[in-house]
Amino acid sequence: MSKRSSELTTLTIAQAGDLLARREITATALTEAFLARIAAVDHKIASYITVTADLARRAAAQADRELGHGVRRGPLHGIPIALKDIYETEGVLTTGHSHLRKDHVPSVDAETVRRLKAGGAIILGKLATHEFANGAMTPDQPFPAAKNPWNTAYQPGGSSSGSGAAVAAGLCMGAMGSDTGGSIRNPAGFCGIAGIKPTYGLVSRCGIFPLAFSLDTAGPMTWTVEDSALMLDVLAGYDPNDQASAKAPKVDYGAASHRSIKGMRIAFARGWHEDATPDTLKGIDEAVRVLRDLGAIVEEVVFPDLWDYHICGRVIITVEAHAIHRQEVIETPQSFGYTTRRRFQLGAFLTAEQYVSALRFRRQLQLDTRAAMRGYDLILAANQWGPPEPFKEPQPIFHFLDKASFAMPFNVTGQPALTLCCGFGSDSFPLAFQLVGRPFDEASVFAAGAAFERATPWRLHRPSL
Amino acid sequence: MDDKTSPTLEEFRARAALSGLPLTPEDIEELHKGYVGLVRLMVRIPKKWDWAAEPPQVFRADE
Numbered sequence: 303m304s305k306r307s308s309e310l311t312t313l314t315i316a317q318a319g320d321l322l323a324r325r326e327i328t329a330t331a332l333t334e335a336f337l338a339r340i341a342a343v344d345h346k347i348a349s350y351i352t353v354t355a356d357l358a359r360r361a362a363a364q365a366d367r368e369l370g371h372g373v374r375r376g377p378l379h380g381i382p383i384a385l386k387d388i389y390e391t392e393g394v395l396t397t398g399h400s401h402l403r404k405d406h407v408p409s410v411d412a413e414t415v416r417r418l419k420a421g422g423a424i425i426l427g428k429l430a431t432h433e434f435a436n437g438a439m440t441p442d443q444p445f446p447a448a449k450n451p452w453n454t455a456y457q458p459g460g461s462s463s464g465s466g467a468a469v470a471a472g473l474c475m476g477a478m479g480s481d482t483g484g485s486i487r488n489p490a491g492f493c494g495i496a497g498i499k500p501t502y503g504l505v506s507r508c509g510i511f512p513l514a515f516s517l518d519t520a521g522p523m524t525w526t527v528e529d530s531a532l533m534l535d536v537l538a539g540y541d542p543n544d545q546a547s548a549k550a551p552k553v554d555y556g557a558a559s560h561r562s563i564k565g566m567r568i569a570f571a572r573g574w575h576e577d578a579t580p581d582t583l584k585g586i587d588e589a590v591r592v593l594r595d596l597g598a599i600v601e602e603v604v605f606p607d608l609w610d611y612h613i614c615g616r617v618i619i620t621v622e623a624h625a626i627h628r629q630e631v632i633e634t635p636q637s638f639g640y641t642t643r644r645r646f647q648l649g650a651f652l653t654a655e656q657y658v659s660a661l662r663f664r665r666q667l668q669l670d671t672r673a674a675m676r677g678y679d680l681i682l683a684a685n686q687w688g689p690p691e692p693f694k695e696p697q698p699i700f701h702f703l704d705k706a707s708f709a710m711p712f713n714v715t716g717q718p719a720l721t722l723c724c725g726f727g728s729d730s731f732p733l734a735f736q737l738v739g740r741p742f743d744e745a746s747v748f749a750a751g752a753a754f755e756r757a758t759p760w761r762l763h764r765p766s767l
Numbered sequence: 768m769d770d771k772t773s774p775t776l777e778e779f780r781a782r783a784a785l786s787g788l789p790l791t792p793e794d795i796e797e798l799h800k801g802y803v804g805l806v807r808l809m810v811r812i813p814k815k816w817d818w819a820a821e822p823p824q825v826f827r828a829d830e
Contacts, residue, residue, distance in 0.1 A: 607811075609808065609811060610811050612808070613805075613808040613809055613811050613812060614811075614812065616805065616808070617805070617809065617812070620805070631788060632787060632788055632789065635788070635789055635794075643794070644794060644797050644798060644801065645801075647786075647788055647790070647794065647798055648798055648801050648802065648805070650786040650787070650788055651779075651782065651783075651786065651798065651802050652805075656809065656812075658822055659812050659813065659814060659816070660812055661822030662813075662816050662820050662821075662822045663812045663813065664822070665822060666813075699797050699800075699801060700797075700800065700801040700804055700805075703801070703804035703805070703808070
């Protein structure tokens, strides 16, 4: 019980889990340390919309009682986490960062939230997001924009903006994000943390506000890769209430994150990021060197053009998001932020033939990617072109027209994709890259990501607030 | 108007009037820019498919 508050909030989930199991710390002390830090510093980055302090304290007391009797529910028992505010929570405001849901209090937890609670996790609160996981963070929305803890004049990335910012700032040990076109990996990269978009269908989306049904995924964001593996151990599994849910075999991801990667074959998609900033190129080249030193075989492979995946995914998102939000953009268009409204309206102008062509193209890209990856366990790809954008108004409405997304290929193919930090640029912002597995092979992704982190010093450097 | 040729703002206004959406003039101008940008990129999506080429009804990552 002697650890100071600042020491508690910089523990990883794996470290805290060990200390809790040995009763060297309590869930109550851990929870109080995070609540105190949220009170002290969150006003600088606005990562939380709602802090559920009383519920967290009750859950922590319950966890301490159980752990005191030798009952450990799993790796998240007593661990304080937080949720992107598109995850429905029983009796707790769930806003989607939008005027349209600013008073919405669900009566049932999302399936993922139910699993986290059943695993003993302590929910600290609800986190800022781009409106309905799509629009930019603009001043016409009901809550402030989350800021990047490495430099608060800059965006944290999105759409899981609050999740990335809160984890990096030490305001929770892990957070839930969602990823339809990069919304976990984008803020994970810009905030210098780990985040995984699981295989489409591995984690239930039931009870999470949808953006595009055929691309939406839910996943964890944490300080380390191993911690993401521990969270996925609790989250993964079939859910009959999610039409896309897969009956995949149970895997011990936490154990996989300690596997050797000697002999692992990695296809390097170098051709995609030749125009990235020099810092980014250097960070990725150094990551390749580290993985080779660890015994992996990394070879350059040519994949389909990045823009092909990008436009395929954008057409699907634009049409599906319009279908989901059409009624509200007709009835109360002024209630949306100015970027969100236009992004949701645009789908009204695409035709059925264009949508079906994009779906057919998706199948082709999936097959072409599989063929390019034949003989390899993983793909290594860039995560971002350079540092995050500074805050400025007005913001671009259709941000996706200027640059192709490195994340989108794996939304289109459905493969698991992990973002992790590979150093810091000359501007002090984190650098990042992606490791991507075959469908449902998150284990190999975690093995390589965790081995990389253990071999590099980047997890020792935290933002100061 | 072909799906993949860019409409003028006037042509787009006419289409917007049929969309069922309550749009301001500013909305229409922004949406026109977005639509033209998308259409430009959509030349990458093949238009000619075998007539029976079936898109995934429910996407399965594991097939």
